[in-house]
Structure formats: structure tokens, C-alpha cells
Amino acid sequence: EDKVVQSPLSLVVHEGDTVTLNCSYEVTNFRSLLWYKQEKKAPTFLFMLTSSGIEKKSGRLSSILDKKELFSILNITATQTGDSAVYLCAVLSGSARQLTFGSGTQLTVLP
Amino acid sequence: NAGVMQNPRHLVRRRGQEARLRCSPMKGHSHVYWYRQLPEEGLKFMVYLQKENIIDESGMPKERFSAEFPKEGPSILRIQQVVRGDSAAYFCASSPTVAEAFFGQGTRLTVV
Numbered sequence: 490e491d492k493v494v495q496s497p498l499s500l501v502v503h504e505g506d507t508v509t510l511n512c513s514y515e516v517t518n519f520r521s522l523l524w525y526k527q528e529k530k531a532p533t534f535l536f537m538l539t540s541s542g543i544e545k546k547s548g549r550l551s552s553i554l555d556k557k558e559l560f561s562i563l564n565i566t567a568t569q570t571g572d573s574a575v576y577l578c579a580v581l582s583g584s585a586r587q588l589t590f591g592s593g594t595q596l597t598v599l600p
Numbered sequence: 601n602a603g604v605m606q607n608p609r610h611l612v613r614r615r616g617q618e619a620r621l622r623c624s625p626m627k628g629h630s631h632v633y634w635y636r637q638l639p640e641e642g643l644k645f646m647v648y649l650q651k652e653n654i655i656d657e658s659g660m661p662k663e664r665f666s667a668e669f670p671k672e673g674p675s676i677l678r679i680q681q682v683v684r685g686d687s688a689a690y691f692c693a694s695s696p697t698v699a700e701a702f703f704g705q706g707t708r709l710t711v712v
Contacts, residue, residue, distance in 0.1 A: 493642075531604075531691065531703035532643070577642060587633065587656060588701065590642035 491516040495578050495591035503599050506568050510594045512578030513560040522554055522561050523588065525577040532577055535563070568598045604694050605674075606704035613682050613711050621677040621707045625694030632675045633701060634667060637689040649675060682711045 492515045502508055514522065521539045525532035536545045538554035538561055545552050549568075554561045565572055575595050579588040605624040613619050625632050630651050635643040645659040649669035660667065664682075669675040679686055689708050693701035 495642075525703075531705050534702070579643075587645040587648055587659065588643075589645065590635075592640075592642040 491580065491582050491589040493578055493580050493589050493591040495576075495594050497594060498592070499595040499597070501597045501599065502568055504569055506598075507564065507566045508568060508596060510563040510565075510576050510578075510596070511560060512562070512591055514578075514580045514589075515559065516580050516582035516589065518582050519556065519559075520581045523579045523581070524552055524561070524563050525579065527575045527577055527593070528573075535576075565596075568596075570598050570600055572596060573598045604692055604702050604704035606690075606692050606707050608707060609705060611707055611709050613709065615683055615711055616681050619679040619682050619686070619709055619711075621679075621690050621692075621709070622674040623677070623692030623694075623704055624674040625692075626702055629694035629696055629702075631695050632669050633693045633695075634675075634677050635691045635693065637691060637706075639688075643691060646677070679709075682709075684711050687711045 494513050496511045521537050523537045524535040526535055536552045541554055541556040549566045552563045573596055575593040577593045578591040581588055604626055607622050611619055632649045634646040636646055637643050647660045647667045648656040651669055652671050664680045666678045687710050689706045691706045692704045695701040
């Protein structure tokens, strides 16, 4: 059974801090890994990673994948209160057309 | 393009009643996915549908749950004889490819 584990489960920081969120996976026939941000609404797509070692960046957010060690990290620099959310990692594997999600990291950024 | 539309946003049902959740995919998307999110848990895949076909229902409970995506109209997730454990947020996503799944706002089902 495909498995996606995120850590930490929750994180509280102050504005301006840098955070690193972790996602490890055990899946059959890995295809891609995706990061989503979920506030009190629908998950919104952040990144899709397919190849190892290639960093994806969007503003203060960046992410990278290590297919050898089977993990990905999501970095957020100069955090803002608006970054407070649950960050979900999901893996697409095999021929399945479904995503397997981790349980998420609850990030709280204090002013 | 209005995005993925789910309704109702909130649904309260008594134990034993039926719940119907609707999802209209984004224009041009023929792939629909339903996910369930229980409190304090991540999203769990339930079913993947294309127009008039169920492609993968491996995440769907065998009893009381069914899904359809007719040729015309929204996709429907139907839960018969609801129980308290069915209380959750149900998200629908649509995509041209699963890697770009766009999620709806979700339906929060509360069974009392």
C-alpha cells in the first residue's frame, strides 16, 4: 500500500522565520510528488516534482525532490501570517489515477 | 471559468438519511475525483470517474456509497443511510490530467 508521511505534524513560528516541511514516501512506481496548501477551503496546488535535484520556486516558496532517499522538502522563507495553513504532500504512483496524500503539516505563523 | 463547484457547502443529515453531494467540474475537464477528509487527517481518495464511467473506486466503501458522473450534469456522490462516522469534508477535484487536479471548496457533511 502506498504511504506518504509528513513531518512535523504541526509547527508554530514567528513572522520572518524560515520553515522546512518534510514529506517522505513509499510507493510503487513513483510518478510525481505534489504539494498543496489548504486553508479553510479547497487545497490549492503549489508544486509538482518529477525529477530529483531540480528545485521549483514560486516567490518565497521552494521545493525539491530526492528520488533516491524518497523524500521532498518544502521551504518557506520570510514567513508571513498569510502562510498559516495546512500543507499537504501527495504522490502519484503507478498506473493509478489517484493521489495518495500525507496527513499534512499545520503551519501557524504568529505576528 | 468558475472553477470546480461543489454544493451544498454544508449538509446536515440525521442518521439513516441519504446525503447527495454534487460536483460540477471545470469547463473542459472530463476527469472527476472524490476525496474524503476526516478531522485531523489528510485527504483520502475515494473514486475516479470520467463521463459515464467509474474508472477507479478502490477507495470507496463497499456499502452505502456510490458515485456517478452522467453525460449531462454534475457528478454525484451518494451516501445512503448515513452514520456518524460519515461526518467529514468531501472534496471533488477535476482535471485534464490528475497532476493538475483543481479542487472544489468541499462539502462539509455533519451527521447528527
